[in-house]
Amino acid sequence: MKNLAIIIGSGIGGLSTAVRLLSKGYNVEIYEKEKTIGGRTNQRVHSPFTFDLTASLLMNREIYEEVFNYANVNYEDYLEFIKVDPTYRCFYPNDIHYDFSTDLVSLIKTLESISSKDSIGYMKLLSEIYERYVIANENFLQKSFENKLDFFNASTLAKALKTKTFSTSHELISNYINDENLRKSLYYQALYVGVSPYEGPSIYTLIPVVCQLYGLWHLKGGMYSYVKALEKVISHLGGKIITDYTVDEILISNGRAVGIKSKNKKEIFGDLVISNADFPYTMDKLIKNDIYKEKYTPIKLNNLKYSCSTFIIYLGLKKKYPILSVHNLFLNDNFKENVDFAFTGHLPTEPSFYMYCPTKIDSTMIEIQGECLNIVVRVPNLFFHTITWDDTTIKLLRDKILYTIEKINGLEDIESNILYESYFTPKDLKDSFNSYGGTAFGLSPTLTQTNYFRPHLKSDTIKNLYFVGSSVHPGPGVSIVLLSSKLLVQEILSNL
Ligand SMILES: Cc1cc2nc3c(=O)[nH]c(=O)nc-3n(C[C@H](O)[C@H](O)[C@H](O)COP(=O)(O)OP(=O)(O)OC[C@H]3O[C@@H](n4cnc5c(N)ncnc54)[C@H](O)[C@@H]3O)c2cc1C
Known part of the structure; x- marks a missing residue:
């Protein structure tokens, strides 16, 4: 049997x-x-x-x-995999936006438009992190550590040291990059595993590097x-x-x-x-x-230690928005405060967020001429008892986010083109999927x-x-x- x-x-x-x-x-x-x-x-x-x-x-x-x-x-x-390029469009206040591409020629153009010093710094950062990624992938991600000796042996410990994870993502990135906007676009990606770039190990800088070197994909x-x-x-x-x-x-x-x-x-x-x-x-x-x-x-x-959580707004729009790419980041001036708030129990005052617009490349996700848009903000998990996820909180946060979005050139009229709107909160993560403490990513890595x-x-x-x-x-x-x-x-x- x-x-x-x-x-x-x-x-x-x-x-x-x-x-x-x-x-x-x-x-x-x-x-x-x-x-x-x-x-x-x-x-x-x-x-x-x-x-x-x-x-x-x-x-x-x-x-x-x-x-x-x-x-x-x-x-x-x-x-069916579809390649996503540019991988990201990053928006900043004052009508600035940059596209990041896996195509080296386009990427260099974007970086040089910031400064040649940052362009060189970005390339050095890539090579430094790529080396660490190869070690981490071969020796840590693809191995299980069920017994003490799987980890506590001379060879593994030496490899662990080579990944040099003791600095934070913020420290590592700021060693190579001067431009604050460019830094923020890299810091943000450490948040993908729910750790703060100002506190968490620099190994999570490998996320933007994996995106850059191996590309991003969309499934039809x-x-x-x-x-x-x-x-x-x-x-x-x-x-x-x-x-x-x-x-x-x-x-x-x-x-x-x-x-x-x-x-x-x-x-x-x-x-x-x-x-x-x-x-x-x-x-x-x-x-x-x-x-x-x-x-x-x-x-x-x-x-x-637990990862942070997320608040998501789903918007069904009756109009196409050429200014949006598939993956968009809006990175506000007070970005650090935003991040710190998600790990200290507060809601953002002027939020930074990620916007996912799959309908740019996938018409199977919509039956009309319009867009599907997920807007995702990092927020505290439910271990902080400072926030009640009721209609008042949701409305407050939703209004702040839409107010910020409407300041982006090309998105000014979004609110009047909403056909469908709903939300997903840390409480939903807990109630629907038993995510402990309503975290988005579980135990913090x-x-x-x-x-x-x-x-x-x-x-x-x-x-x-x-x-x-x-x-x-x-x-x-x-x-x-x-x-x-x-x-x-x-x-x-x-x-x-
Ligand atoms: C907002 C957000 C954005 C994310 N973005 C990305 C991204 O862009 N890219 C990426 O790679 N990852 C992303 N992630 C992370 C990714 O979604 C998760 O890491 C992954 O889906 C987790 O899968 P899992 O198998 O661990 O568990 P889960 O998806 O948590 O599945 C656990 C299952 O167990 C069920 N269950 C729980 N308790 C019981 C019970 N008592 N009886 C029966 N069933 C039970 C739940 O209902 C659930 O179906 C994101 C996560 C969030 C929350």
């Missing part, structure tokens, strides 16, 4: 693990609390508009393809088409996805995970249990017996919460219990979570 793997949650981590295990001969059943699959990588459809709920920046395209290759499936039968139909593709492969390989099933407990017998329990549904038993639900939530709510919690008792969970120090893929205390997703090794982001499923399945197979 084939082994049955029970997966809690149908986020990117759960779905990709299912594909890999099915291709290795496991039976797989996924139990998802929501009515739709995909977790945070979800979508919101309101005809004639289709919005990606959260994730939109597709980096490291080959990691997305690898899941399909692993299962011997041709990804081209399921997915939006990021959710990746979820739909994984769903089709799972069904084709004989896996089952059961939605509307909230797991309330992981069943443990003699120190071994044996199944799952839901208040109103029947218990399910299997050979191994994998939780894709956010790791701290899993430890807090799904493991009932404290003797199994060890490093992750409620008090210890409270002492961990600080130095003391990465590699061996991040929660492991295999439970240290319960046999046959595994974890996959943003809050475990290697960390947050769709492509990194896809790597997490690869490392997890290696671990499961090696335990056989």
